[in-house]
Amino acid sequence: MRKKIYSTLLILADIIAINLAFILAFVLRFDGNFIHGVQSAKYFDVFIQNVLTLTGIKLIIFYIFGMYNSLWKYASIEELVQIITTSFVATAATLSYTFIIQQHLPRSIYILTFILDIILIGGIRFSYRAARRIRNNGMGSKKGLKRVMIVGAGQAGAMVIQELKNHEELNSIPIAVIDDDDAKLGRKINGVPVLGDRYHIKKVAERKKIDEIIIAIPSSSKKEIRAILEECSRTKCKLKIVPGMYELIDGNVSIKQIRDVAIEDLLGREPVKVDLEEMSVYLQNKTVLVTGGGGSIGSELCRQIATFNPKKLLILDIYENNAYDIQNELIRNHPELNLEVLIASVRDRKRMEEIFSKYKPNVVFHAAAHKHVPLMEANPQEAIKNNVFGTLNVAECADTYKVEKFVLISTDKAVNPTNIMGATKRVAEMIVQCMSRKSKTEFVAVRFGNVLGSNGSVIPLFKRQIEKGGPVTVTHAEVTRYFMTIPEAVQLVIQAGAMAKGGEIFVLDMGEPVKIIDLAENLIRLSGFEPYVDIDIEITGLRPGEKLYEELLMDEEGLQETRHNKIFIGQPIFMDYKLLTAELTRLKEILMSDHEDVKDYIEHMVPTYTRIS
Known part of the structure; x- marks a missing residue:
């Protein structure tokens, strides 16, 4: 039921965004004078006469391309590509329709509506995620939230941060990142600052009141992991780890794959390779x-x-x-x-x-x-x-x-x-x-x-x-x-x-x-x-x-x-x-x-x- 209500509201928002994109395109194309000008008024009449069809075509394309199936609270670069692709196909479909009925609009209108669709349609969806992120960041001092340090500012670390931000039910918030690469010091990974190398783990954990440390360096050797864990063990934080690359078949990281540090991780032994x-x-x-x-x-x-x-x-x-x-x-x-x-x-x-x-x-x-x-x-x-x-x-x-x-x-x-x-x-x-x-x-x-x-x-x-x-x-x-x-x-x-x-x-x-x-x-x-x-x-x-x-x-x-x-x-x-x-x-x-x-x-x-x- 909740999903149907959400989809209905999204469709209504898209209807407004689609038509607003057309109107703004006319404003930009004719410098705001698109009603009283003879030629511009003619084009605008074509839009008004076909507004329901043009809107319907775009909604159908949006539906076919799964724009109402994605969980936009997790929206990322993949969803942005989806919006661009869908907007391009929808614009091409409206162009084809007006060509078939021989009621043309200026080419610049199609180009402008394509750009504006991306901005407005994407803005509706990404604003939801932005609002959630602002709210989550505002909850950083809320009691009961686990304050998490991520060791590793690479791709795995970035994905762990993203996963923690996407899953409220984990009741965790990423606070700091640790990495041995000096070039990354002071920078931010998905909005979380890199505050030092492995030898700063204890100091940062105490200063930032860290509750949990996640080791996110799946490409590191067992010996390297052991050395990092020894530094982590000097804190009172709970330790978790992202599995090694030999355990991650597809190379992707999800919350389900993050596990507690086991005593085996402290042995520093590489897995035996067999034929x-x-x-x-x-x-x-x-x-x-x-x-x-x-x-x-x-x-x-x-x-x-x-x-x-x-x-x-x-x-x-x-x-x-x-x-x-x-x-x-x-x-x-x-x-x-x-x-x-x-x-x-x-x-x-x-x-x-x-x-x-x-x-x-x-x-x-x-x-x-x-x-x-x-x-x-x-x-x-x-x-x-x-x-x-x-x-x-x-x-x-x-x-x-x-x-x-x-x-x-x-x-x-x-x-x-x-x-x-x-x-x-x-x-x-x-x-x-x-x-x-x-x-x-x-x-x-x-x-x-x-x-x-x-x-x-x-x-x-x-x-x-x-x-x-x-x-x-x-x-x-x-x-x-x-x-x-x-x-x-x-x-x-x-x-x-x-x-x-x-x-x-x-x-x-x-x-x-x-x-x-x-x-x-x-x-x-x-x-x-x-x-x-x-x-x-x-x-x-x-x-x-x-x-x-x-x-x-x-x-x-x-x-x-x-x-x-x-x-x-x-x-x-x-x-x-x-x-x-x-x-x-x-x-x-x-x-x-x-x-x-x-x-x-x-x-x-x-x-x-x-x-x-």
Whole structure:
């Protein structure tokens, strides 16, 4: 109803504007004397006789060109072009009509009405937006409005300002712009002044009483964004960010695309580039098995594998709730996917034999494992059963049933391990490397650091502690860890399968390690609080089996570059398969009889394992 009233009023305004344009054209053409002059009066009579038709023609053209469909409160350069084009076509139509009926007007009248139509028709529409802008600017001091600083005076920044001004419902007003380009200092972007560079962020935020900062530099590198965010984090403002260019498919910015700054943005890591075509070759039309398919890494593996059109996707997990969740998600997002969920434990050799015999998978991603360091330190026998003998069961079945590729999900904690979880994952790597020497199956391992947001990772723990008002607990002020996102980890895993020749340990260049205490402080700031003032950070001491820093390669492995600048290969370490088999047999005997000796024997099997508890 409101839209019909608005359109009706606009049509009435256009009728007045169209006829006023004609009258003003006559005034300008005949110097105001168009009624009493013989020739001018004749022309004006032609206009009067055809006024309804001429007006109707222009209104019809306006309607056809969508002049009554646009939201003129958002009018910009595109709408101005629309007005010019429509006015030109409408003028040409009236010219054609008078030519057909042989009742001509002077050519200058058509030219003048064209110009005046643009001024009057455009003025009606843009005056609405101007009035809204004046009103919004007048509301700048109104309580409740968020005062926003935009970092970036480029195209994205200008579009963010325009979006904020166009959307009253956001209850936000752009106050200041920050940009490192000295040439832009003191200038205005869509009416908002550029007040300094990144090092003025804190000062400007305090002086202008900024509530929210929006980072609008989508073309900047992750490292650059991280540096800017560090400056922003010195303020008490809420932080938002425009996605990077790799996330903005069309290069346009809208309010819906602006998101809260996530902890991932503070890592300063560039996204890993992978060869999607190479990855799709070995997954397309293949039966793919993902063990631990309901976990953080396993479920993301399933999501990404589903996009490569596998012949069949098998999700294997012992925990039915997780498997059920990813099953429903995949059914919803990929209804065409041939999917089957298998509830089973990798420890159960007979069940593994049944599954491999029945489904004969072409590719196996082995993500099933126990991974919580303190829990496994207290329950070493369970870590061994799952991480060592579970891996052995799946790997031997892969060999027996001629699987093409087998990819083990490993961890940086397998390097010079100081805990039983890391040591068992190193044994799992040894199994894979040994199997690659005797099998036609291409066995590889993928090693990476901590995964942001995974089950049991530090970020969800910190968030829960912040929600409860703190304190946030950090084990040691100097603890550092490598971090990556779940999608990155999974892309590396899939890429490793494509590059596999057998026996490699693939390693991601994870950038610089991050201090956990810095991560905690940044997460507190991102949550709108000040560390040590609103939310305290408590040092609790290293947990059993935990070390201050992690490594990604052992010294003896070396490092070999690949065609991917972020992916490297640790060279295979020679293993005697018969010796490893004998040691695994002995380990199983100890596991069945004396749990107290299992750590001692794991230490014997993994010379780089150093127990610190």
